[in-house]
Amino acid sequence: MEIIIRGKDRQHKLGRTRSQQEENLRKEWGFTMTDEQLDKCKWLEKKRKESDGSVKNFIPGHQIDLVR
Numbered sequence: 001m002e003i004i005i006r007g008k009d010r011q012h013k014l015g016r017t018r019s020q021q022e023e024n025l026r027k028e029w030g031f032t033m034t035d036e037q038l039d040k041c042k043w044l045e046k047k048r049k050e051s052d053g054s055v056k057n058f059i060p061g062h063q064i065d066l067v068r
Contacts, residue, residue, distance in 0.1 A: 017045050017057045033064070040067040 015021040019042045025032055033041070041064050045057045 016055060018059050019045055033061075037061075037064050040064050043067065 014024050019038060022033055022038055022041070041059050044059045044063060044067060048054060048057050048059075
């Protein structure tokens, strides 16, 4: 017999965007990117949201590193 427990999935628990996930991971586990990379990530998410209105953004690391 299988019991299905409905609720929020793991992605919602961590956050919708990469910056939200990073902030939540910092509380539990520690840093996965520097503060500078986090600022760049937030900037990229803001620009992407302005351009196409997307709410769920996951910016790849190589795009974050390309921002100056």
